[in-house]
Amino acid sequence: MIPAMPAASAASSRTAPVDALRVLLMGAVAVLILVAGVWGSWGTAQDVMLTKGKERGTVTVSVCGADTCTGPFAPASAGASRRASVVLDKSVGVRKGQTYDVIVKPGTGDVVRSGPAGVLYAWVPLGGALLLASVVVAGGLRLRRVAWVLGVCGFALLTAAFAALQ
Known part of the structure; x- marks a missing residue:
């Protein structure tokens, strides 16, 4: 060892692979979380x-259960058809009696705001x-x-x- 070199640099060269592995693993975890x-x-x-090409309209919420709310669907776009009842996920912003703009999920009776x-x-x-x-x-x-x-x-x-x- 060179006398002018601090002793800490020898220890840091031994931990460099550990630090690189930590950065690699934590970077992979962060990317996985974001994906x-x-x-x-x-x-x-x-x-x-x-x-584009999806049924748009409004739903007036008439019944709310524990996780979902239902109500009649009134079409607002060309090609959309009136439905007696569609299902909307219940969230903090859905209240019985309110009308919301929605889009019908293709091939289902479910709608999203x-x-x-x-x-x-x-x-x-x-x-x-x-x-x-x-x-x-x-x-x-x-x-x-x-x-x-x-x-x-x-x-x-x-x-x-x-x-x-x-």
Whole structure:
């Protein structure tokens, strides 16, 4: 060892592979969380965002159960047909007696909310994934600024969805 070289550098060269493995694993976990958030959101988001050729209309909620609400569907787009009852997921923004703009999921009697509220609600799983990934990035990757950006984006998405559904 060179006398001018600090003793700590010898120890840090031994931990370099461990640090590289930690960064690789935590990076993979963060990416997996974000991919899962997009995957969980895309099932509903594609119906709300890609509306060409889909039945659009309104539903007036008449009955609400534990998880779903139902009501008659009034068409608003060409090719849409009137339905006596469609199923809408119950969320914080669905109330009995209210009318909502919806899109019918192709091949089903289920509908999803359309417009800004529907788009934001569809991306709620991604908002949760952003919050969770921010913790992994901060603790596992030690990238505090990136973690703050992820966390703030996730919080903003969840807050905007909640506000839009009210």
